[in-house]
Amino acid sequence: MSFMKKPEVSHSRLSHNSLGRTLREYEGSMSTLCAGCGHDSVTAALIQAFWELSIEPCQIVKMSGIGCSSKTPAYFVQEAHGINAVHGRMPSIATGAHAANRNLYYVGISGDGDSLSIGLGQFIHALRRNINMLYLIENNGVYGLTKGQFSASADVGSKAKKGEINQQPPIDPVTLALTLGGSFVARSFSGDKAQLVPLIKAGIMHNGFALLDVLSPCVTFNDHEDSTKSYAHTRQYDRPVVHADFIQPHQSISTDYANGEIIPVELHDGSTVLLSKVSNDYNPIDRAAAYQYLLDRQKRGEIVTGLLYINENQEEFHTVHRTTEEPLRDLPHVALCPGSAVLEEIQHLYR
Amino acid sequence: MKPTDVSNPDYFHRVVDCQWACPAHTDVPEYIRLIAQGRFTDAYLLNRESNVFPGILGRVCDRPCEPACRRGRVDEKPVAICRLKRSAADQKGEIVQRLPPLPTRKNGKRVACIGAGCASLTVANDLLPLGYEVTIFEKQSEPGGLMRTNIPAFRLPTEVLSEEIHMITDRGVDLRLNEPITSMKELLALGFDAVFVGSGAPRGKNLEIPGRYDDLAHVHIGIDWLESVAFGHVSSIGRNVLIIGAGNTAMDCCRTSLRLGGANVKVMARKPLTMLKASDWEMEEAMEENVEIILCHAPKDFVLEDKRIRGLNFEILAYREEDGKLLSEVVGSNFLPADDIILAIGQENAFPWIERDIGLAFDRQDVPVVDRRTMQGTLPGVFFGGDAAFGPENIIWAVEHGHQAAISIHKYCQGEDIHERPAATLNLTSAKMGIHEWSYSNRFDTSVRRVVPHVSLSTRFKNINIEVELGFTPEQTQVEVERCLNCDIQTVFFASKCIECDACIDVCPTECLTLAVNGEEDDLRKRLKVPADNRKQLLFVSSPLPQTGRVMVKDEDQCVHCGLCAERCPTAAWDMQKSTVKIPYALDGPAESVPHPGQSHR
Numbered sequence: 001m002s003f004m005k006k007p008e009v010s011h012s013r014l015s016h017n018s019l020g021r022t023l024r025e026y027e028g029s030m031s032t033l034c035a036g037c038g039h040d041s042v043t044a045a046l047i048q049a050f051w052e053l054s055i056e057p058c059q060i061v062k063m064s065g066i067g068c069s070s071k072t073p074a075y076f077v078q079e080a081h082g083i084n085a086v087h088g089r090m091p092s093i094a095t096g097a098h099a100a101n102r103n104l105y106y107v108g109i110s111g112d113g114d115s116l117s118i119g120l121g122q123f124i125h126a127l128r129r130n131i132n133m134l135y136l137i138e139n140n141g142v143y144g145l146t147k148g149q150f151s152a153s154a155d156v157g158s159k160a161k162k163g164e165i166n167q168q169p170p171i172d173p174v175t176l177a178l179t180l181g182g183s184f185v186a187r188s189f190s191g192d193k194a195q196l197v198p199l200i201k202a203g204i205m206h207n208g209f210a211l212l213d214v215l216s217p218c219v220t221f222n223d224h225e226d227s228t229k230s231y232a233h234t235r236q237y238d239r240p241v242v243h244a245d246f247i248q249p250h251q252s253i254s255t256d257y258a259n260g261e262i263i264p265v266e267l268h269d270g271s272t273v274l275l276s277k278v279s280n281d282y283n284p285i286d287r288a289a290a291y292q293y294l295l296d297r298q299k300r301g302e303i304v305t306g307l308l309y310i311n312e313n314q315e316e317f318h319t320v321h322r323t324t325e326e327p328l329r330d331l332p333h334v335a336l337c338p339g340s341a342v343l344e345e346i347q348h349l350y351r
Numbered sequence: 352m353k354p355t356d357v358s359n360p361d362y363f364h365r366v367v368d369c370q371w372a373c374p375a376h377t378d379v380p381e382y383i384r385l386i387a388q389g390r391f392t393d394a395y396l397l398n399r400e401s402n403v404f405p406g407i408l409g410r411v412c413d414r415p416c417e418p419a420c421r422r423g424r425v426d427e428k429p430v431a432i433c434r435l436k437r438s439a440a441d442q443k444g445e446i447v448q449r450l451p452p453l454p455t456r457k458n459g460k461r462v463a464c465i466g467a468g469c470a471s472l473t474v475a476n477d478l479l480p481l482g483y484e485v486t487i488f489e490k491q492s493e494p495g496g497l498m499r500t501n502i503p504a505f506r507l508p509t510e511v512l513s514e515e516i517h518m519i520t521d522r523g524v525d526l527r528l529n530e531p532i533t534s535m536k537e538l539l540a541l542g543f544d545a546v547f548v549g550s551g552a553p554r555g556k557n558l559e560i561p562g563r564y565d566d567l568a569h570v571h572i573g574i575d576w577l578e579s580v581a582f583g584h585v586s587s588i589g590r591n592v593l594i595i596g597a598g599n600t601a602m603d604c605c606r607t608s609l610r611l612g613g614a615n616v617k618v619m620a621r622k623p624l625t626m627l628k629a630s631d632w633e634m635e636e637a638m639e640e641n642v643e644i645i646l647c648h649a650p651k652d653f654v655l656e657d658k659r660i661r662g663l664n665f666e667i668l669a670y671r672e673e674d675g676k677l678l679s680e681v682v683g684s685n686f687l688p689a690d691d692i693i694l695a696i697g698q699e700n701a702f703p704w705i706e707r708d709i710g711l712a713f714d715r716q717d718v719p720v721v722d723r724r725t726m727q728g729t730l731p732g733v734f735f736g737g738d739a740a741f742g743p744e745n746i747i748w749a750v751e752h753g754h755q756a757a758i759s760i761h762k763y764c765q766g767e768d769i770h771e772r773p774a775a776t777l778n779l780t781s782a783k784m785g786i787h788e789w790s791y792s793n794r795f796d797t798s799v800r801r802v803v804p805h806v807s808l809s810t811r812f813k814n815i816n817i818e819v820e821l822g823f824t825p826e827q828t829q830v831e832v833e834r835c836l837n838c839d840i841q842t843v844f845f846a847s848k849c850i851e852c853d854a855c856i857d858v859c860p861t862e863c864l865t866l867a868v869n870g871e872e873d874d875l876r877k878r879l880k881v882p883a884d885n886r887k888q889l890l891f892v893s894s895p896l897p898q899t900g901r902v903m904v905k906d907e908d909q910c911v912h913c914g915l916c917a918e919r920c921p922t923a924a925w926d927m928q929k930s931t932v933k934i935p936y937a938l939d940g941p942a943e944s945v946p947h948p949g950q951s952h953r
Contacts, residue, residue, distance in 0.1 A: 004787065004915065007795030009425060011861045011881045011909050024860075036852045036921025044857035191851055219852065219921045231850045235898045 005030050017054040026051045028075040033068060036223075038190035038216030038231075039138045043075045045193050046107070046136075049200040050077055053248075061097060061106045065090040065119060068145050069111030069138035069216075088119025091126035091135075095317075098131050101327035102318050105204055106133035112153035113143050116171045120152075123173075127182050127209050130316045134203040134210045137173055138190075140218040141229035148221030159226035172298070174308060177211045178291045183314035184210035185290075186244070187305045189234050190217065199307060201246040207268040208316040215303065234303060241282040241293075242306035245274040265312055275307055284309055352872050354894040354902075357843070360777035363930040365889060366907050367838045369432060372419035374751040375401040376775075376934050379416055379432055380839040384791065386439050387832040394439035396449055401934060403473050403519075403750050404498075406511045409437030410820065411502055413630065413745040421836050424885070425861065425909050428800040430834045431823075438828045440511075446518075451480040451938060453522060458482030460764045463543040465532050467516075468496020469746050470549035470737030473753025474760065476519045477937040481761060485524050486543070490531035491582075494520060497551055497738070498746065500578035501600065503607045504816045535705040545732050545760045548719075549753070552738035554701040558595060558694050562653025569660040570653070573600045573695030580607055580815070589690025592616045593663055595650055596695035598628040604693045605642045610815040617687065618644045619663075623670060636819070640808065648685065653692070662688040698743055718742055725769045726756040734759055757937040773935035779928040782840050783917075789927055791840050793914040795860070796833035803827075837912045841930045844903055846893040848924035851901070855916035855925055856880070861909040864916065869895070869902045879906055 006027070014022040026047045031040050050060065057079035064070035066087035073082045081104070085093045094108050108126075115123045115137050126135065141154040150158070153173070154166040177185045184206045188196040196214065203210030215234050217223050223230045249270035263275040263285065275284050283289045290309045297304045317323075328336060355362060365371045369379040378397055385394035398405035402412075412433050420429030460483050464471035467489035475485040493499055494516050498507065520526050532538055538546065555572035557563070563570065569589070573596070579585040592613040594601045597620035608616045618637065620627055623646050627634065634644065648665040655661060667683035700718050705711055710730040712720040719728050721735045728735055736752030738744060759769040782790045804821045811817050823831060856864045862880040869875070869892070876883040876890065883890060888908040895902060917925040 004794070004913070004918065006858065006915065007860045007911060007913050008797055009795050009860055009911055011863075012425060013881055013884065014862070015881075023862075034921065035919045036850070036854045038852065040857055040919075041853040044853065191853060193853065217852070219850075223850070223921075231852060232898055235851075 017051050019054045019056065021051065021054075023047060023051045026057070026077050028073075028078045031071075031075045033071060034144075034218075034220045036219035037068070038140065038214075038218070039069055039072055040075070041190040041193065042136070042138055042196070042214055042216055043072055045190075045196045045200055046072075046076045048193070048197050049204065052197070053201055053204065055105055055204075059104055061104050062109065063090050063094050063097070063106070064109045065111075065114040067111040067114045067143070068218075069109055070114060072109045072138065073107075088114050088117070088122055090114070091119065091122035091131075094133055095126055095129065095131050098133060098317065099323070101329065102132065102323075102325070103327055106131070107204065108133055108135045110135065110137050112137060112139045112141060112151040112173075116152040116173060120171070124176070124180055127177055127180055127211060130183055130208040130314060130320070132208055132316045132318070134200065134206075134212060136200070136203070136212045136214060138216040139173070139213055139229070140216050140222055141227070142218050142222045144218045144221055148218070155228040158228040159224075161221050161224055161227075173211060173213045175291060175294055175298075178287055178294070178309055181314075182211050182309070183208040183311045183316075184307075185309040186211065186307045187213045187215070187303070189215045189238055189303075189305060191231055191235065192238070192305075195240060195243065195305065198244050198246045202244050202267075202273045202307065205246070205267050205269060205271055206310070207312060208314055228301075237301055237303045238305055239279070239297060239302045240305045241277070241279040242284045242308065243276045243278055244307035245276065247272040247274060265310055267312060273307065273310065275310070278306065285311070287311075352869060352875060352890070352892045352902075354846075355889075355891045357891075360775050360932060362889065362891075363777055363779070363841050364775070364932045366841060366910075367930070367932070368419040368421050369416035369430075369838070370932065372415045373401075374415065374748045375754065376932060377401040377416070378839070378932065380835055380837055381931070382439060383430070383432070383435055383832050383835045384837070386435055386828065387792065391439045391442040392444040392446060392449075395443040396446060398436055398439060399446075400936075401750075401754075402747060403476055403753070404469060404515045404746070405436050406440035406515050407498060407507060408746060409433060409435075409440045410511070411498075411507050412436075412747055415747070421838055421909070421911075422834055425836070425911060426799075430836075431800055431803070431831050434801075434803050434823055435828065435831060438823050441822055450518070450522070453480055454482045456482065457484055460484070460544040461486065461542075462545045462547065462760055462764075463488065463538060463541070464547045464549055465538075466496055466548070466550035466737075466739070467491075467494035467520075467526065467528075468549055468551055468737055468749065469498060470739070470749040470753040470756070471496075471547060472516060472519050473750045474547050474549065474736065474757045475524050477754060477757035478760065479519075479522050479524070480938055483760075483764075486527060487520070487524055488527045488530045488532050488538075490529070492528055494526060494528065496549075497574075500581045501574050501603065503577065503580070503603050503610075505606065505610065505811070505819050506603070508816065508818050531704075533704050535711070536709055539709065539733075544764050545734065547756055547760065548728075548733065548735045548739050549737045549749070550702075550739045552698045552700045552743045554699050555694065556697040556699060558650060558696060560650055560652050562655055565653065565655050566658060566660045569691045571691065571693045573604050573693050574698055576693055577603060577607060580611070585611070587612045590614045591688050591690045592693065593687060593689040593691075594618045594693045594695055595663075596620075596697070597622070597634075597644065598695060598697065599630060599633050600698070601693075601695035602629050602633040602637045604695050605637055606640055607815070608691075608693070609640055609642070610812055613691075616642050618642055619648050619650065619665065619687075620644060620646050621649050621668065623647060639805070640811075645687075651684070654686065660689060660692060662686055663692060698738075700739060700742055716742070724755065724772060725759045726752055727759055727763075727769060732763060754936055758935070761937040773940055775935065776933045778931045778933065779841065779843065780931075782914075782927045782929050787918060789840070789914050790929070791837050791927075792833060793837065793840070793912065793927075794833075795836075795911050795913055796830075798830050798834055800834065801827040801831045838910075839930050840912050840914070840927050842891075842905065842910065842912070842916060843926045843928045844891070844893055844905070845924050845926070846896055846903065848922045849893075849896050849903060850922055850924075851896055851898050852921060854919040854921065858915045858919045860913065860915065861911055863906050863908070863910045865904045865906075866896070866901050867904050875904060876906075879904060881906070883908060
């Protein structure tokens with residue numbers, strides 16, 4: 001970590017987004033995570049994505065639970081709304097917040113401990129309800145904040161810094177999300193911003209629950225040889241299969257990927273996600289085939305990354321429940337609290 | 352691009368923009384750091400090593416360092432380097448004992464210097480500690496050359512000038528005042544082992560237009576007139592004064608006129624404002640004193656009445672650019688009244704005293720043929736420096752010429768090849784002190800450039816000797832030193848240690864760093880986090896990185912040397928290291944000829 005604040009000086013030729021803001025204006029306070037932590041790169045990718053999307057900071061809600069990962073919201077978009085929930089309980093808070101006001105951009109930042117152990121039940125229900133949010137897991141396979149014990153995402157055979165070998169099979173949030181009907185499932189790596197930034201943008205703009213599992217190495221406890229979540233291991237076994245380019249409405253479509261098939265997916269706001277197949281035997285709109293592919297590759301120790309599955313037509317929470325478009329805070333009191341006569345009527349229905 | 356070779360001293364030297372831009376390569380960041388620590392004497396001595404006249408240059412240097420200063424690119428205005436130099440000079444303690452010791456025994460070699468200006472004095476300064484007998488011939492009654500005759504005392508007080516000249520001449524120079532050299536042939540016959548010509552560019556350019564010679568008492572050549580003022584021969588001027596020309600000499604002429612009785616003083620420039628030769632700050636100071644600078648006026652003829660100057664007719668010009676060429680056309684005319692007219696349109700070399708049959712070649716402009724590296728003319732053993740060498744430049748260039756000539760003279764007298772020049776070297780030492788501590792002030796200070804206080808307009812004209820600039824107050828100095836970005840504390844990268852975690856890239860406040868697939872320079876410059884459009888600034892390119900084979904690229908342009916990349920790096924692939932450029936001087940070699948330490952006195 002660094003004790004020094006990032007100086008109040010920036011490059012004299014920084015570009016501005018359509019709101020007239022520079023990238024620096026989407027920063028948060030100085031990170032207190034370990035120097036070299038993958039989470040800080042994820043933070044930088046989030047800053048980049050929000051800046052590129054030109055979203056007003058007051059339109060952003062950032063939420064987290066407990067853990068190294070959950071400190072992240074403090075480090076980007078200083079002026080956004082935010083809440084730091086109880087360990088593993090961020091999905092409930094997010095569900096409530098989103099129920100109360102659907103017009104904001106929700107980002108939940110969690111970790112493998114927060115989402116796959118104590119908060120697993122919470123996580124899968126938010127996913128099942130298709131809450132319209134980006135749910136980003138900073139996944140490093142260890143509990144960094146409590147000195148590096150294996151977490152539920154540690155791979156079998158991975159060695160801890162002190163020599164212990166993990167024997168419990170891992171929970172993979174990506175395959176889990178596919179089986180539970182997730183509408184947007186992606187995996188990336190903190191060390192690959194070219195892949196990560198467009199995935200974050202697509203996840204934010206996706207109409208529904210966007211799971212983004214980001215391998216984010218723990219430099220202090222899990223970046224040694226024999227670790228399967230180190231920078232070097234991840235780079236060696238990273239197999240990008242689908243590259244997602246996020247295209248804003250009215251932006252002309254062009255892509256650098258010459259080979260392979262390109263699938264455009266239109267999002268509800270008119271923007272487009274261009275899926276370029278890096279691997280031609282992969283299909284990101286066929287859930288069963290994607291699942292099978294992932295299992296096969298997992299057996300070989302490969303880490304499949306990219307936008308692995310997307311279904312833009314799956315109904316999100318508010319559509320399913322036919323709830324109001326208006327944020328609750330804008331409704332008149334009589335609408336929110338229609339009085340004891342109406343309550344009586346409702347109760348009557350259950351008698 | 353190929354990996355950057357940081358073992359070449361020039362790479363890191365160029366990052367220190369100010370030092371690289373300075374002809375004498377003064378170690379600016381280090382002396383600013385010494386000032387910050389209150390070590391004024393040490394700061395002065397460090398300055399003196401390279402520029403010899405810190406007190407003088409702290410007032411009147413052309414400051415090539417300041418336009419080069421990185422702070423000017425990041426934050427509009429550069430560090431007030433020149434004024435900080437003056438702070439060190441004004442507040443220094445006793446330094447005579449700390450100058451390089453003089454040997455008790457001379458080495459038996461005699462060197463003649465012509466002209467006691469900055470170039471000759473530098474030669475003497477460098478050769479005296481080696482045991483040379485140095486004789487300086489000066490036509491005036493006082494040493495100092497142009498610094499004394501052409502720079503008015505309200506910019507450079509006589510005491511400051513004399514102190515730094517005496518610091519050299521008092522160390523055993525045979526100073527022959529009032530002894531102009533009238534024949535090079537005769538001088539060479541005196542048997543000196545080497546001769547150095549530092550006689551300046553003493554001839555002011557003339558203006559051949561009708562009426563020029565009809566009232567000689569009221570039409571003056573700028574540098575001659577300033578000289579007469581400096582020696583007290585002239586002490587008044589008419590009310591209406593026109594200065595022809597708009598270089599720095601013109602600025603000195605107009606401000607001097609104001610102090611000798613001029614009330615309505617105008618500087619007449621042939622070109623538009625952006626193309627004037629004078630330094631911005633000299634023009635600002637003239638304008639502060641209500642001098643009017645009139646643009647696009649070309650003198651046509653002198654207007655006389657009863658053989659007395661009444662004014663000057665001008666043609667008004669309009670400029671336009673065509674195919675990169677500047678074209679002018681006359682669009683009108685104007686008459687401006689004047690009691691006195693001063694011509695300040697440039698100066699040139701003049702060597703009527705050098706016979707043309709002794710082996711010294713001159714080019715068509717009557718400028719001697721001189722080797723830019725060795726400073727030697729076409730006659731072995733005769734060296735040139737300062738304005739005498741290549742025409743008018745400035746003091747700091749003259750000092751650098753003097754250093755190079757001293758190296759050549761030393762080599763020449765010791766029978767070595769003067770073309771084999773000693774190379775500059777660069778030393779790097781880590782600035783890391785503790786986990787989050789560095790041995791320099793790495794915090795970026797957002798303060799804006801301090802403004803030097805001036806003597807009020809109501810009092811400064813009372814006497815020509817009143818120095819207008821007061822120098823920084825201690826409080827101002829304290830703030831200004833912190834504006835320095837410590838460009839000599841280099842970001843040194845070890846590619847083999849990098850795990851490509853992006854930490855340095857994400858934390859860099861000025862987006863200098865990028866991990867990229869290598870490419871040709873033009874292509875790579877476009878692909879950086881902020882495109883590297885400033886092509887004068889170098890790119891650092893690492894060797895391929897272990898994990899992906901990409902390269903770390905640093906655009907040096909706007910790095911504020913805050914050290915955050917090194918603080919954030921988990922593997923110490925970045926380190927902040929203090930670079931010290933060792934500039935060779937005559938005293939550094941050849942080793943066998945340096946007097947034995949036992950011979951030096953204390």
